[in-house]
Amino acid sequence: MNIRALPLYATIAIFLLAYLVCYLQFPAMLSTRVIGNLLTDNAYLGIVAVGMTVVIISGGIDLSVGSVIAFSGVFIAVLLRETGLHPLAVFALLLAITTLFGAAMGGMIHLLAMPPFIVTLAGMFLARGAGYMLTIDSVPIDHAFYETMQRAYYLMPGKGRLTLLGGTMVASVILGMILLHRTKFGTNVYALGGGEATARLMGVAVGRTTVLIYAFSGLMAGLAGIVFSVYTSAGYPLATVGVELNAIAAVVIGGTLLTGGSGYMFGTLIGVLTMGLIQTYIVFDGTLSSWWTKIVIGALLLMFILLQKGLLRLRLSH
C-alpha cells in the first residue's frame, strides 16, 4: 500500500466514523438535505482550501486568503452600489485583481527568496486594509441577479438541495483534482514540495511554478469571496477573520503534509466536510456551546500532526 496515501484513508475513515456517530444519535443527519446544507454552508471555505492545498503541497503557506475574501465582498458590494455594472462583470474584474495579487506575492517569494509566511502575512494586512479603504461599514447587496443565484439549486433525491454555491465548491474541488493530479503544473507542485533544489536540478521552472501557485490561490480566494458575498448578501471588511487558519486546518485534517510534497485534493474536501459535520452536530444537539467546534478541530489537528510524524518515522525506518 502507498504509505503516502495513509493520511487520506485515515481522513476518510474518521469522516465516515463521525458521520456514523452523528447518525446513531440523530438519524435525521443521514439525508441529502443535511449534505446539501453542509456543502452550501462550507462552500467558501472549501473553495479557498482548494487553493491552500496546492500552496501547502508546494511547501508554502498563504495567510492572505481570509483578508482577500473580505476584500472581495466589500469590492463587489461597493461596485454594485456605486456603478451600474452587472455582477458578472464585477466578478471578472475581481477575479483578475485577486489572481494578480496572488501572482505578485508568488513573484516576491521567488525573486526575493523570502519565506511565504512573511510575504503572505504582508498580503493579509494589505488586503484587509484595502477593504477598509473602500468602506468601514457592512454594505448590503441588493441585486436581482444575486437573488437568482441564491435561489438556484438542483434538487437531489431526498429533497436535498445542491445549491449553486455548493455546486461551485464541488466543481472547484474537481478542478483542483485535475490540476494537481493530471497536469505538468501539478507534478511540478509536488516536485517543489519534495525539494526545491532538486526540483530545479531536474528542470522544473521554479519561478514560474511559484507564481502560478500563488496566483491560483488568489483566484480561489476571489472565487470564495464571490461565494461568500452571495451567501451573506453583503460585503463587510471585518468578515472572515481567521478563515485562512480554518483553511489550513482543513487541508491538514485532509491528510496533506504541512511540510509539503504529499497530499490529495480529495482529502481537503473531506477535511472541510469533517469540520462542517462537527458544526452541524452541535447545531443538532442544541445544548452544546459552539466553542466545542474549535476544541474538536484542535484535537483532530493534533491527531493528524501526530499521525504524520508517525508516518515520517515509518518511512525513515523503512
Place this chain on the structure above:
Amino acid sequence: MLLSTRDLTKSFPGTLALDRVSFDLKAGEVHALLGENGAGKSTLIKCLTGAYRRDSGDILFEGEPVFPQSTLEAQAIGIGTVYQEVNLLPNLTVAENLTLGHQPTRFGMIRPRATQALAQEMLAGYGLDIDVRRPLESYSVAVQQIVAIARAVHLSGRVLILDEPTASLDAREVQMLFDVVRDLRVRGLGIIFISHFLDQVFEISDSLTILRNGRHIATHPAADVDRMQLITLMLGRELAEETAVRHRPEVTGTSADAIRFTGVGRRGRIAPFDLTVRKGEVIGMAGLLGSGRTESAEVLFGAVASDSGTVEDASGPVDLRNPRSAIAAGFAFAPEDRKTDGIIAELSVRENIILALQARQGWARPIPQAEQQRMANDYIARLDIRTPDAEKPVGLLSGGNQQKVILARWLATNPRFLILDEPTRGIDVGAHAEILRLIEDVVAQGMSILVISSELEELVAVSHRVIVVRDRQHVSELTGDDVSPDTILRAIAAPHTTLEAAE
C-alpha cells in the same frame, strides 16, 4: 575523444582548485577519477556539469568546445550526472521522477498510462522489476540510484558522471549497480566514476586519472597500476627509504586502568572493533578518506551511538549513548571540519574556549567572568594562540589558531580521552609543530589521545601505535618498530585477500 578538458583552471579566493587540468574520456570506457580531499575532483565535475564557471581552459565535447552554464545545459549537451545523494524526489512516484518535464500529455492533461509506459521503457535493460507507480522512497537507495542513472542516460545519453554512487550501498547492491554500468559501457557511453573504495575502482574501471592539489598527476590504464602505486600517487609520497627516528616515551598506564571498547561499531558505517586506550597513550589512526576513520571516532565519542559491544573502564561500564554522556565520562572530540563542527565563528576566543566546560557544568552554574578571563589568557599563553586579546571573534583568526582554540576548549575540560580528527589539516608548518608538541605535553600528564590523520609522518611522530582502517574495518594494528610510513602505506594498500588472512 568523447569528452576532454584542456588546461582547465579554476580558482577560489585563496586556493587554486584546478591547475591546468587536461583529461580525456573515451566512448565506451569507465574512467575513474581519484584523489584525496581537496584534490580537485569535485571542482572538475562541477565545471563539466556547469555548476561552476571555469576561469580558463576548454571543455571539448566530441572535439567541439562547449560552455555549459547549468546542469540542464550540460544535460542538453549530453553530460548527465548522478550524485551520491540521489538527486531525485522521494515523494514522487518512480514514473514521475523518470518523466518529470517530458510527461506525455493530451490537451494539457498528463496521460497516466502513457507516462507509466514511458517510464517502463526507460527502465528496460536495467534489470529492475519495480512498480513505477509507487513513490520512489519505497525503494532502496540502490534502486533509486539506478532510476537516477536511467533518467540521466535518457536525457543526456553520452557521458555519465557517477559521483560516489556506491557510498551508501551494500556489497550486493554495488554489484547490481556495476552490472548496470557495464551494460552502459557496452552501449558506448563514456562513464566517469568517482569513489573512495579502491577495490571497486579496480573492479569497474578501464582507466584511472589521479588528481592531487588541483593538478593532474597521472592517467593510466587500470590494468597497468597496482594498489600500491595508486595510493602512492594519490598521497603524493614515495615509500620512505628509511624509517623515521622514533623515540616515544613508554606508556605510563596499564591495561587495568584503561578504557576498553569491545566490539563497538555501527552497521553501515564501521564494522565492530575492539580498542584499549591506556593512560598516557597516543593511538594513531590511518586510512584513506572514507575508509571509516571519522566514523570510528564518532562511535568512540557517542556522536553516532554504537549498535553493539560494550565500553568499560576500571570503575565499570561507561555510558556513551550521546556526546553529552561521553563528555560527562571525560571524553573530548575535536572534529575534522572545524568550520562546521567546531568553532563558533561569531563568538570570542574566550567564549569558544569555555564552551565545553560550561556545557559540562550546566548553564545554571555560570563560570565567573574573572575565572573565564583567567582560563582564556592561560590557554592563549600556553598554546601560543596569536590573537590581540581574548575578546576577538574566533572567525577572524587564522586556521591554525582556530585549531588551537578548539584544542584549548577541550583541554579546559581536562578530559582523560581526547579524539583529534585531522588536527593539523590546513594549518601552517609552525602551528603544526606546536600542536604536535602540545600533544606530547598533555600525554605526559596522563591524558590518552586518538589522532586521526592523513599525514603518515605526523602519525609516526606522535603515536605509540597505529590502527589502520580500510573499507569501514579496522584491518591492522601496528606497534613498536612497525610504526613507519612505509608499513602504514602497505597496510592501507594491502589487497583484500591478504588482510583477511591476517585477521
